[in-house]
Amino acid sequence: MRSKVLALALLLPLAACGKQVSAPATQGVTDAAMSQPPAGEWLTVAGDHNETRYSPLDQVNDKNVSQLGLAWSADLDTARGQEATPLMHDGVLYVSTAWSMVKAYDAKTGALKWSYDPKVPRAKLVDVCCDAVNRGVALYGDKVYVGTLDGRLVALDQKTGKEVWSKLTIPEGSHQAITGAPRIVKGMVVLGSAGSEYFSRGYIAAYDAQTGNQVWKFYTVPGDPSKPAEGKHLEAAAKTWSGDFWKTGGGGNVWDGITYDPVTNLIYFGTANAEPWNPAKRGGTNQKAGDSLYTASIVAVNADTGAYAWHFQETPEDRWDFDSTQQVIVADLDLNGTKQHVIMHAPKNGYFYTLDAKTGNFISGKPFVQGINWASGLDPVTGAPKINPEARYEVTGKPFLGFPGAIGAHSWTPMSMSPKTGLVYIPVNNTPQVYAPDPDWKPGTTGFQLGIDASGGNIPADKAVRAGTMAAMTGALVAFDPVTGTEKWKVPYTSPTNGGILSTAGNLVFQGTAQGEFRAYTADAGKQLWSFPTQSGILAAPMTYTIDGEQYVAVLVGWGGVWDVSGGKLVSKMTPNISRLLVFKLNAKGQLAPMPAMADRVLDPPPFTGTPAQLAMGSKIYTNSCSVCHGNVAVAGSLNPDLRHSAALGNPKLWQQIVHDGLLSQNGMVAWKDQFSPDQIEAARIYVVKRANEDKALGDK
Numbered sequence: 001m002r003s004k005v006l007a008l009a010l011l012l013p014l015a016a017c018g019k020q021v022s023a024p025a026t027q028g029v030t031d032a033a034m035s036q037p038p039a040g041e042w043l044t045v046a047g048d049h050n051e052t053r054y055s056p057l058d059q060v061n062d063k064n065v066s067q068l069g070l071a072w073s074a075d076l077d078t079a080r081g082q083e084a085t086p087l088m089h090d091g092v093l094y095v096s097t098a099w100s101m102v103k104a105y106d107a108k109t110g111a112l113k114w115s116y117d118p119k120v121p122r123a124k125l126v127d128v129c130c131d132a133v134n135r136g137v138a139l140y141g142d143k144v145y146v147g148t149l150d151g152r153l154v155a156l157d158q159k160t161g162k163e164v165w166s167k168l169t170i171p172e173g174s175h176q177a178i179t180g181a182p183r184i185v186k187g188m189v190v191l192g193s194a195g196s197e198y199f200s201r202g203y204i205a206a207y208d209a210q211t212g213n214q215v216w217k218f219y220t221v222p223g224d225p226s227k228p229a230e231g232k233h234l235e236a237a238a239k240t241w242s243g244d245f246w247k248t249g250g251g252g253n254v255w256d257g258i259t260y261d262p263v264t265n266l267i268y269f270g271t272a273n274a275e276p277w278n279p280a281k282r283g284g285t286n287q288k289a290g291d292s293l294y295t296a297s298i299v300a301v302n303a304d305t306g307a308y309a310w311h312f313q314e315t316p317e318d319r320w321d322f323d324s325t326q327q328v329i330v331a332d333l334d335l336n337g338t339k340q341h342v343i344m345h346a347p348k349n350g351y352f353y354t355l356d357a358k359t360g361n362f363i364s365g366k367p368f369v370q371g372i373n374w375a376s377g378l379d380p381v382t383g384a385p386k387i388n389p390e391a392r393y394e395v396t397g398k399p400f401l402g403f404p405g406a407i408g409a410h411s412w413t414p415m416s417m418s419p420k421t422g423l424v425y426i427p428v429n430n431t432p433q434v435y436a437p438d439p440d441w442k443p444g445t446t447g448f449q450l451g452i453d454a455s456g457g458n459i460p461a462d463k464a465v466r467a468g469t470m471a472a473m474t475g476a477l478v479a480f481d482p483v484t485g486t487e488k489w490k491v492p493y494t495s496p497t498n499g500g501i502l503s504t505a506g507n508l509v510f511q512g513t514a515q516g517e518f519r520a521y522t523a524d525a526g527k528q529l530w531s532f533p534t535q536s537g538i539l540a541a542p543m544t545y546t547i548d549g550e551q552y553v554a555v556l557v558g559w560g561g562v563w564d565v566s567g568g569k570l571v572s573k574m575t576p577n578i579s580r581l582l583v584f585k586l587n588a589k590g591q592l593a594p595m596p597a598m599a600d601r602v603l604d605p606p607p608f609t610g611t612p613a614q615l616a617m618g619s620k621i622y623t624n625s626c627s628v629c630h631g632n633v634a635v636a637g638s639l640n641p642d643l644r645h646s647a648a649l650g651n652p653k654l655w656q657q658i659v660h661d662g663l664l665s666q667n668g669m670v671a672w673k674d675q676f677s678p679d680q681i682e683a684a685r686i687y688v689v690k691r692a693n694e695d696k697a698l699g700d701k
Contacts, residue, residue, distance in 0.1 A: 022210035024187045025141030040546030042088045045136040045181040050330040053416035059551035061506030070590030072110030076579035081131040081560020088545040096134040100148035114161030120149045125668035127175040130562035136181030147178035167212040185260045192254025196272035202252030216306030221250035233308040237293035251275035252295040257327040266300045270324035278451030280394040291316040310360035321406035322349040348408025366485030369409040399456045405433025414500035414541040428476040429496035446675040455623040461694035489526035497563040500541025512538020516575045536578035554583045564637030603696040606650035610686035618687030634691040644692035
């Protein structure tokens with residue numbers, strides 16, 4: 001629901017100081033080069049300013065893609081999820097990996113030119129919801145820019161990888177992090193941060209590309225009302241919140257999608273959920289939920305100053321973790337016989353939005369998945385959702401099985417648009433979730449701060465129920481027509497969170513799967529033409545480039561991210577993490593090294609001796625805090641330890657030393673002593689013991 005008066009009234013936020021920027025780059029990667037990339041280069045994370053992830057290259061096409069083979073590969077020195085899209089300039093591939101490391105390769109041969117490690121403390125892992133991932137770097141002039149998990153913006157020399165400067169961009173000591181790729185806008189590096197589950201206040205900021213000095217900063221949610229607001233847009237937003245909301249930060253982080261539109265000179269970005277998720281906990285018990293601006297919204301600001309231009313809130317009073325941070329695509333569409341300059345967005349909530357790029361006016365909103373039940377539809381004039389009363393779980397006090405769930409109908413994995421077909425290709429998730437209020441919740445200092453009790457959605461130790469759960473958790477590649485608001489074609493997948501999309505002029509769509517394949521489909525009809533077994537799931541979006549007259553297609557491989565920790569083994573197949581950069585070209589004959597043998601462990605837990613009260617307490621604590629890393633019902637994925645096999649499971653003292661005291665904090669397992677008492681931590685151990693015994697009885701491993 002977009003405010004129709006704010007766009008005119010709030011033009012000059014105080015935070016938008018518009019400081020002078022250093023002279024633009026005249027050598028290397030320039031503003032002109034990014035607007036019109038040299039043939040065969042891939043200079044921005046999405047390939048162009050419009051964030052289409054479309055390439056005009058067509059040497060590899062629907063007639064010959066079956067001849068695509070592995071040209072070269074590079075093993076990566078981190079066993080976490082890989083989510084970045086490489087960039088290519090002047091024959092060099094630049095890519096970030098997990099833990100915010102950066103590498104440069106000869107794009108033709110794969111020879112490593114340099115490597116940079118920002119040495120992110122491993123204990124920072126507790127401040128990120130979904131793995132130690134990084135989604136890409138930016139190039140400008142003679143520098144490479146990366147945002148680090150611990151909140152730094154770092155500039156590196158393109159030729160050597162040496163650090164030029166480093167600036168901390170998050171509040172010192174905060175629980176915020178950076179996982180998204182920076183964008184370059186008119187000599188500035190534009191970046192936000194993650195952390196809307198960790199009591200943070202969202203913002204987007206621009207930094208001088210030469211010095212790293214902040215040029216402007218735009219807060220997405222209001223702050224302490226006893227202090228001056230950093231802009232009139234925040235004075236208006238404060239009226240849409242209730243109670244002492246600022247004490248928990250507000251949320252609204254800008255952790256991914258950022259788009260610069262030279263036509264309007266606006267930067268469009270999406271904002272994350274409000275926090276806590278439960279609206280009744282944002283301002284005290286029984287507080288009436290407000291729209292909580294500018295969370296779960298698309299916001300537009302002036303690129304030069306950061307001044308507010310307009311906003312459109314996709315999910316008012318969000319209580320389902322429906323981030324709107326997915327990438328924003330800019331395009332010119334023929335709508336009812338008139339050419340319109342628009343932005344297009346497919347957020348977590350399941351509706352595909354088309355908005356006027358200059359004004360933010362709502363044009364259309366159509367579902368791109370079936371079964372949406374948090375709302376019955378959108379108002380055809382305003383785009384406001386018609387919220388299902390049962391979905392307001394904090395009002396009813398009852399659990400709500402929502403679709404989509406917090407994973408989202410479309411999460412961060414990038415979509416693509418082909419101007420040749422006019423279609424938008426969306427990686428879709430079909431994952432419901434149980435939401436319920438937690439009457440006992442109180443703000444803490446460690447881990448997720450949600451205000452809900454998710455234990456009602458725990459999957460029991462029953463083979464039939466688990467089989468049904470697996471069948472319900474699926475994904476798809478959907479080709480969506482933004483003009484008609486309808487699905488053109490769809491490819492179903494047996495698992496959610498499949499990889500991002502690349503479309504090309506060769507009538508091709510490339511996508512990796514969670515189950516370990518890299519595939520090519522026809523862009524017009526969705527016919528699969530080629531696949532390559534990658535040994536590990538793919539989350540990242542591919543890119544393509546040319547060198548010496550040959551077209552290459554590159555993709556990062558390495559399973560991890562949110563579904564590994566939230567879905568665990570409760571899907572039809574879980575791939576291990578084997579992190580690599582794979583590069584393909586026609587008629588290449590490269591082979592991957594044999595897949596390493598996986599250890600086959602047997603469950604051998606201590607006997608269950610806890611009380612029903614301890615078990616109930618432990619189930620709630622584990623589900624709402626520990627499952628974020630160690631998996632639903634203590635069934636872990638392939639990245640983090642499966643606690644059913646933990647050596648500490650039968651040793652209460654060692655369990656306390658690890659969980660309460662932080663014995664393994666340098667490995668990412670920080671102390672929880674400020675959040676839970678020793679009795680509560682012991683209850684969590686008892687719950688895992690119970691779960692391990694249940695699964696052993698089922699013959700699970």
